[in-house]
Amino acid sequence: MPSTIDRRAAWRLSPEVSLRDEPFGALAYHHGTRRLVVVKSAALARLLERLGEYPSMEEALAEVPEAARERVVRALEDLAESGIVSGT
Amino acid sequence: MALESGLRDRLEGGLGAPICLTWELTYGCNLACAHCLSSSGRRDPRELTTSEARALIDEIAAMRVFYINIGGGEPMIRGDFFELVEYAIERRIGVKFSTNGTRLDARAAERLAALDYLDVQISLDGADEATNDRLRGPGSYAAARRAMENLATAGFGPFKVSVVVTRDNVGQLDAFAELAQGYGAELRLTRLRPSGRGADVWETLHPTREQSRELYRWLCEHPGTLTGDSFFHLSALGDPLEGLNLCGAGRVVCLVDPVGDVYACPFVIHERFRAGNVREGGLARAWRESPVFTDLRGAGSAGACVSCGSYDACRGGCLAAKFFTGLELDDPDPECVHGAGEVALALPRRRVRPTSEVDHSRRLPAVGR
Numbered sequence: 293m294p295s296t297i298d299r300r301a302a303w304r305l306s307p308e309v310s311l312r313d314e315p316f317g318a319l320a321y322h323h324g325t326r327r328l329v330v331v332k333s334a335a336l337a338r339l340l341e342r343l344g345e346y347p348s349m350e351e352a353l354a355e356v357p358e359a360a361r362e363r364v365v366r367a368l369e370d371l372a373e374s375g376i377v378s379g380t
Numbered sequence: 381m382a383l384e385s386g387l388r389d390r391l392e393g394g395l396g397a398p399i400c401l402t403w404e405l406t407y408g409c410n411l412a413c414a415h416c417l418s419s420s421g422r423r424d425p426r427e428l429t430t431s432e433a434r435a436l437i438d439e440i441a442a443m444r445v446f447y448i449n450i451g452g453g454e455p456m457i458r459g460d461f462f463e464l465v466e467y468a469i470e471r472r473i474g475v476k477f478s479t480n481g482t483r484l485d486a487r488a489a490e491r492l493a494a495l496d497y498l499d500v501q502i503s504l505d506g507a508d509e510a511t512n513d514r515l516r517g518p519g520s521y522a523a524a525r526r527a528m529e530n531l532a533t534a535g536f537g538p539f540k541v542s543v544v545v546t547r548d549n550v551g552q553l554d555a556f557a558e559l560a561q562g563y564g565a566e567l568r569l570t571r572l573r574p575s576g577r578g579a580d581v582w583e584t585l586h587p588t589r590e591q592s593r594e595l596y597r598w599l600c601e602h603p604g605t606l607t608g609d610s611f612f613h614l615s616a617l618g619d620p621l622e623g624l625n626l627c628g629a630g631r632v633v634c635l636v637d638p639v640g641d642v643y644a645c646p647f648v649i650h651e652r653f654r655a656g657n658v659r660e661g662g663l664a665r666a667w668r669e670s671p672v673f674t675d676l677r678g679a680g681s682a683g684a685c686v687s688c689g690s691y692d693a694c695r696g697g698c699l700a701a702k703f704f705t706g707l708e709l710d711d712p713d714p715e716c717v718h719g720a721g722e723v724a725l726a727l728p729r730r731r732v733r734p735t736s737e738v739d740h741s742r743r744l745p746a747v748g749r
């Protein structure tokens with residue numbers, strides 16, 4: 293399946309999303325779609341917060357330890373699917 | 381609210397803040413529904429003032445609660461209703477509110493339609509006037525339909541038609557769905573619980589076991605139906621219903637009542653489940669530190685359900701339903717699909733049905749009771 297994430301594009305946490313830290317990571321709530329989504333680690337939550345600062349997804353992913361990268365990409369694909377992150 | 385289901389285990393231990401916070405603005409109500417979960421009627425002189433209510437919204441925003449459910453009583457009878465709703469939305473808190481619709485005239489509908497991040501639920505407990513008004517009182521069906529017309533005319537978008545499922549209306553589910561569809565609205569079904577004045581009618585009005593099976597089938601066939609996770613006790617019948625399938629009291633859910641008392645859930649207004657007051661100590665402290673909530677977040681015992689093959693699906697059901705029918709908290713749900721609740725209710729032990737000390741019912745007997 294082709295990835296829904298274009299790594300050359302810039303991405304960001306949707307401006308309609310609120311993020312709240314929780315013991316297991318964070319919860320993300322999309323005010324527009326009323327969807328609530330689990331963010332499975334604190335590291336991913338931090339990445340989401342800073343995502344908009346990177347000129348491309350590629351550069352954002354470069355900060356993620358290699359061993360975790362595939363998992364993070366899959367998580368981002370799910371988050372893109374539910375509109376939590378979006379291309380700018 | 382849509383929610384992925386792998387979340388359940390993480391939520392049982394509690395969260396930094398509730399996902400589903402209900403705030404009842406007033407105990408005052410111009411109707412007198414026979415099953416009112418909060419025994420509303422008269423306003424309470426101790427209800428939060430406008431400035432206290434605004435301070436509570438500030439605290440809710442600081443806790444990063446994503447949205448609140450506003451109810452009552454009838455929230456629209458408060459003069460500062462719009463001010464508070466607008467203030468919450470300004471603070472980036474989504475608002476869902478429940479109303480009987482009597483105050484939702486054309487002007488109010490336009491004002492509501494102008495707000496983003498607002499959901500409106502109009503209560504309707506019969507697809508026809510006779511069924512509805514038996515429970516909610518004369519004139520209430522016409523008023524609710526008028527409110528729906530007003531919202532539709534104002535271009536509000538998909539509001540919600542909110543139905544408490546009873547023995548009388550469970551046969552009307554298709555009619556409710558059609559009625560909602562006619563307005564482009566969504567249908568929301570919730571469970572009748574023996575809370576507030578609901579205790580007086582629960583025995584005769586909760587769906588029979590056969591009706592519960594039909595309801596389960598209907599919900600499986602209509603997956604988009606909103607239920608607020610009401611019917612997870614029916615998940616014991618087969619595939620789990622959409623939602624968390626757990627009792628969220630004090631874990632995911634809590635209630636702030638009109639006088640600022642914090643309870644584990646809107647259906648357990650009783651001192652046993654009171655965690656504090658927003659005037660003394662605040663909401664965040666009640667949520668995070670109260671022994672009442674900490675207890676509810678514990679593993680809990682499966683009690684009489686321990687040997688049931690469906691325990692993982694239903695986790696013994698609804699705390700409120702057990703408590704107000706006089707069952708132990710680790711007993712089966714009184715409406716257990718396998719009949720274990722009926723057995724527990726019939727046991728010859730001394731069963732005291734707790735009554736709440738909080739009752740704002742008007743003294744005249746309510747119509748339709």
Ligand code: SF4
Nearest residue numbers: 685688691694712716
């Ligand atoms: S016995 Fe308990 S766990 Fe089993 S279905 Fe009944 S209420 Fe649920």
Ligand code: SF4
Nearest residue numbers: 627628629645698700
């Ligand atoms: S007590 Fe009942 S209504 Fe309240 S959260 Fe638990 S299951 Fe839901």
